[in-house]
Amino acid sequence: MKPKELFEIIAGGESSTVEFKRKTTKYEKIAKEIVAMANTKGGYLIIGVDDDGTIYGIESEKSETEIIQQTCLFYIEPPIEPNIQIVNLNKKDILVLKIESSNKKPHKVINDEKNEKEFPKAYIRVGEKSIEASREMTRFLKSLTDERPLKIGIGENEKRLFEFIERNGKATVKDFAKIVNISTRRAERIMIKLVRAGVLQIHNDSSYDYFTLI
DSSP: OOHHHHHHHHHTOOBTTEEEESSOOOHHHHHHHHHHHHHTTOEEEEETBOTTSOBOOOSOHHHHHHHHHHHHHHSEESOOOOEEEEEEETTEEEEEEEEOOOSSOOOEEOOOOTTOOOOOEEEEEETTEEEEOOHHHHHHHHHTTOOSOOOOOOOHHHHHHHHHHHHHSOBOHHHHHHHHTOOHHHHHHHHHHHHHTTSEEEEEOSSOEEEEEO
16 A cells, blocks of 8 residues: 555545554454454554544554454454555554455454453444444344355235335334244344345444345
């Protein structure tokens, strides 16, 4: 990446595909940002730049690079191969980690804190924030890597779902389960298949998932 290109990215501010960090902190926090972008549209994690776009640079290229490499290898599952560049901007070194939208979704963060009995968590990028993916979103991400032929039929349940969305603008898994009297798990599977088929679109407003017609 050329300095001019990096300067333009920084000038554009943080977004769904750009995250600034003045310096690397805990492995889990860095892993969260990497995972969120890999699970969504990809993007850039830029180390040495504050949230407001102020350029500080990194103190040690070697130590910052090692932290990113260890994070990608030991704190993310499945691991991510880091694509790291050091760009000199205003006589200061900036670490740029380019993150591709992964074909091995969902990536999850491994919690390494002692006495912490938490399962690995998936994250997605919503606007300028990296948030924990819901169960529905995690299942959807996993479905994207399913290479089996997609089989789906449009029956009475699906028709009632479409009618509900047309009236209300959106529907949740619980809405669908209620209106057709099926389990939430079955409703979830059907809606995810409809997303994969390009009939529905899944959204997240940071508090819950909902689906709309495409």
